[in-house]
Amino acid sequence: MILVIAEQKDGKLNRASWEAVAAAQQLAAGSMPVKLAVFGQSLSGVAGELAAAAVAEVMTVEHDALALYTPDAFVHVAAALIAQQSPQFVMLAHTYQTRDFAPTLAARLDRALVTDVVALRQFNGQPAFARPMFQGKLVADVVLDGPAPHLVSVQIGAFRADAVQKGSSAAPVTSAAIGIAAGVVRQTAEAPFQEAKQAVDLSQAERIVAVGRGIKSQENIAVAEQLAQAFGAELAASRPICDNGWLPMERQIGSSGQTVAPKLYVAVGISGAIQHLVGMKGSRTIVAINKDAEAPIFEIADYGITADLFEVAPALIAELKK
């Protein structure tokens, strides 16, 4: 059995959890049941949403101590659930929350963990998990050793959420009874806050228009803004734009900003330094607009327009408005 631990916040499912479900279904290949688990408070909505997938069961663990995330509570509950269910694999999306508690969970269980998996392969009849090494220069196929369960986190954007097989009817939702004794949780979580007002979560955006050095001046950001509006997309940027303060840092894509994998990524005046590419190469469809035909962005673009963005953008906006 494969257990997927989904992630939610305030009753809203993290989109990346669907990617973990897709990966689990691919790994199971119909020969193993897949079960989903989600931890928190008031989970009926999220559980109902998850039950649409073709899985054996959706399990909820609800507890006051799970209302706000703490690593102690999550590790405790996950370890208890794994002991009850004895899965062969535990799969998670490689979110910030997973990064926070999955290593502890693996250490607590004394089981192997492979993180940031981008593909599933086979090696001598055993499942192998492909993960990038050396800043993405190499991909290693990792075969996990030791007793089950093996813990696997999947890179955001590596598996497609829309590849999740839906069930013919909703999967049963059960509530797993797992207590959390006093003293288990050593952290006191304060209410989450956003550092900046109007913060955006680009990783959840379906369409992104990203702007780079080619935009030349702050006044021209408006052009990109209009283009984003016309696409119904979030506006993002490569590093020089945020360095200049033309857009806030939270809109920066790349190795020192966010990693995104939207359905549509329109790169406007971005040459495609590798630091930017690693943050967006998982996007489904990449459109690049750049004057320089030699720009590396064209190597990964699905559609490339070699032209002045100040000519192309207004034309696109006009066309999109029709």
Place this chain on the structure above:
Amino acid sequence: MQRETLEVDILIVGGGPAGLSAALRLAQLQKQKGGEPLSIAVIEKAREAGAHQLSGALLDPSTLRELMPDFEAKGAPLACEVQQDNIYYLTPKSKLRLPITPPPFQNHGNYIISLNQFAKWLAAQVEAEGVDLFWGFAGQSVLFDGHRVTGVRTGDRGVGRDGQPRGMFEPGADIQAKVTIFADGVRGHLTKELMRTLQLGEYSQPAQFGIGVKELWEIPKDRLAPGTVIHTLGYPLRQEEFGGSWLYAMPDGQVSIGFVVGLDYKDPLLDPYSAFQRFKMHPFIAGILEGGQVMKYGAKALPEGGWNTQPRLFMDGGLIVGDAANFVNSMRLKGIHLAMRSGMLAAEAAFDAVRADDTSSARLQRYKTLVDESAIRTELYPVRNVHQAFSGGLYAGGMFAGLAMLTNGRLTGDLEGHAGHTRMKTLDHYYGMAKRDIISGSNAVTPDRKITFDKLTSVHYSGTHHEEDQPVHLLVHTDVCHTVCGDEYGHPCVRFCPANVYEMVDNGQGGRKLQINASNCVHCKTCDIMDPYGVITWVAPEGGEGPQYDGM
């Protein structure tokens, strides 16, 4: 503000070969001599063992053999023994093999290692002895009580770019120690503070440095036999510049390749990174690399001034070891064994001082005596003038080096050395007024993205990472960048930085302004050393950040 404090007997700042050897030696002394156990802590700015360790590297195993005679049984990661030494003089298109390999370049009995892996292994040995290693803690400043060093304050976390605390602010801790051993590496920023505050360089020559730019390659397996060592002199450097290359072949087609440029060059337009790219384009080198791929990139300064540039090594409550004390033999291109030995000797002096409850400068001076009686002096003293002699150019330096070998260093009195950055010439001096137009372009190499790469791409392969929202950790103290530097030197920081940290960008008003891309920094310290005005200070960014030198 409430700071946590931690009290230990001996604090070691820096988890490289010097610091870790000191820690291991302390643990050994504890076992041998018994008694009340001393509390020992090691702090290191890298997130994990070895992450900031970069070297060629050839290891002379002499110190390791003494520190840990059973190092082979304990699984020391020595990639392979050196099998064959080659030294070439490169011309732009061709190569001349030196008929004999000069003794300093003979590496029989030495090992090719990855310093990253070696430090990881050494750290595991230290941890097994029960010493506390704190990874991800950068020393921010030295704690003083008058002239006595009382410990180190670690860096704050969660400070925003504007200097204001962010949501997750956590003040640094004060680690108080009876003895602090500074193993903060080449141009260590705490050692620099000590030198300034306590005038430790008063009787030393100015330190001299080089910058090493390195890549780790994977090439077809049958191309070079593991254990092959190649050094080159000459192209693309000119006679007036000190430096050369290394290329070490390890098993499985792994190759360590790098280039060292003395940070005392005169040409303000020289770019060590570009020199390395040009070197790789030489037919001899390109032939070796062709069809392979680069795995990793990094850069680090290295001390080259030798024996006469060591600062005063001891003070009330403090000792300086390793690269921080400039213990490198620049003729043999080796310093790991000297760093380890200085760490061991400092451990011995510190251990006795703490036990005797006297950690004064007078008592800790014993460390200097031990160094003077040790193999460090035997190796470094005879060649103390060699690097200084190279300031007269490659031929003069080479001749002097030969004579120094023959006479075992008795040739002359001490030659005077100069801080390298003071030798850089202005554009007018170097090129003359007439040529101003010719030199306005960049001397960068157009990368082919197979063998040569632009700096930004290379930075990616250093694995370096810094939180963007924190104060810039490269302090530029004056505004020369926007006033005279462009005319005088043409912004050399843009070139000597191997990580694209310094950039002159359009200021929107027809001029240019300095932009510091601090998050690209690979902690090499070159800017702190080579800036001709001496106005750049490298300070530690948030602990746990910086390059990730796996396998380097």
